[in-house]
Amino acid sequence: MRFQAASDQALLVYLGEEIGAPAHERVVRLLRLLQQEPIAWIRNIQPAYCSLLITFDATVVDHAEVQAKLSEYEPRAKKMPLGKPRLVEVPVCYGGEFGPDLDDVAAQQGLQPEKVVELHIARTYHAYFLGFAPGFAYLGDLADEIATPRLETPRKEVAAGSVGIAGRQTAVYPFATPGGWRLIGRTPLALFRKDREPMGLIAIGDQVKFRPITRAEFLAARQA
C-alpha cells in the first residue's frame, strides 16, 4: 500500500502498480470495508484500477491521520468477501451507423470487421470502476488483437449507448457526451437511469458480456 497526497483535501491510496485482478481485488475489498464501516470525515471515495482517491474533511483530519486510519483498515479488508459477481449482458448492434469506427479498427488491426466483433463478444469483461460520467464503466481486458488507441481528436458528441474501445479497455457511453473512444456499436439499453434501483446498469466488480443483435432488434428494443 502506497499513499500520495493528491490535493489539500484528498489522498490517493495505491494498492498495486499494474492493471489486473490482484490490485483491483484489493481496491474492491477496501471499498467494501469502507462502505460497511463508514468513516464520518470521508466525503467521497473514487475507486479506479489500482487506487482509491479518498476526499476528506480537512477541517477534521489531515493527510497523516487519514493514512493512519486507512493503514488500520487495509489489513482487515483482506477478509472482506467479494461475493459472487453479477453477470450483466449487454446487447449490441455492431458496425454501420451505430459503430462508425468498426471498419477503421479492423483496418488498423489487419482484421475483417466480423473478426473484431467476434473478438469483442468472446470475452467476459470485468468492470473495474465507474468514472468519466455517471454509469460509465471501465471494462477490461480487451483482447490484444483489437486493442486500439483513442481517436486523436475526440468527437464533440457521442450518442448514448455507444460502445467504444480505447487501448485494452471497452465501455458503453451512458449519455450523449464528447468522447475519444473508437465506436464499434451501440446498445439500446439505458446505462444509467435515475428512476431505477440501482441507477447504473453496471456496477464495480460486475462481469459484463456483449451479445450481438441486428438493427431490427436494436430498433425494437429501443421502442419497448
Added chain:
Amino acid sequence: MSLLVVESAGLLTTVQDFGREGYGVLGVSASGAADAVALRLGNLLLQNSAGAPALEMTLTGGTFLFPDGAVICLAGANFGAQVDGKVLELWRPNAILPGKRTVLGATRDFARCYLCVAGGIGVVEFLGSASTHLLSGLGGWEGRALRKGDVLPIGRLEKNIRRRKLRAGVLDGLKPEKTLRVTRGPQSEWFPEEARRTLVGGEFVVSEESNRMGLRLDGPRLAARGKTEMISEGTPLGAIQVTPSGQAIILFVEQQTTGGYPKIANVIGADLHCVGQLRPRDMIQFEEVSLEAARALWIEQQRLLNSEERLFA
C-alpha cells in the same frame, strides 16, 4: 407556492446548490455551485440555509419575473442588475414587487452571478442535491440550463427578512483572485524541474473552451518527462492535469471523476471559488504552497464562512 418566471435565460443559467459529493462509486461527480462562497453568502443574507438552491448565471444574466413578488439576493459577479431602471445592489436582500422585471446583463467583473431567493428554488433532488449536472442531464431543472418560458417554484416567504448586511471587509478576504494557490499534484515528479518552474512562474490564459467540467489553459507548455499516459485514477476537484501536448486543464465541479493524464498540481480548497469566477481570456498565475499552509487557509476560510457573527453586521 410562489413562482419564478424566466423571461430570458442568459448565456448559461442553471440551478445549483452545494452539489452531491460522495457518489464517486457511481461515476457521479459532485457538480454544485462554481463559486460556493458566493452561493453561501447570498443564501445566508436571506437567512436561507447556506446551500439552498439558487440560479447560477454565467457571463450574461437573464430577465426574471416573480408574479407574487420575492426577496432575492444577488451574489458573486456584478451583472449590472436593474429593476425599473434602478440598480439592484449585490450582497444584500432586495424585495422585488409582483410583476417587476429583474434584468441582468453582461458581467462587469467576474464569471458567475448567483440569484438567491428567500425560501430557495424548488426542484426535484437527484442523489440528495438540486444541482444541475449538464453533461449527463441530471439534477436541477429538468437536467438542463434554463430556457425562456421556464417557470420554477420558489419557497414561500415565511417571515420578514431582517435587513442583514455583510460586515465591512468580509468580501476583501474572499475576493476572487487571479493568482491561484496550488499544492503539488500526485504526478508532479513526472515533470522536469523546468516545467514545475514554468507552472509557478508563467502566465496562463483561460481558453474559450472552458466550462464547468474544466478550464483549459493556453500559455507555456508543461511537457512531462517520457511517458505521458498513466493508469487512470481518481481526480480531485481543482486538479491541474496536463495533456500529452503539454496543455494544462483545471478539473472543475462537473469534472470527470477519473482520468489518465498526469496531474502536476492542485488548486487549494480555499481558492476553488476563485476558479469559479474566472472568465475566458483571463490571465492567471499559480503560486505553490505547502499542504500544511493550504489546510490552515481552508480551516480559516471555513471558520469565517460558518460564523454568522464574523460575517454579518
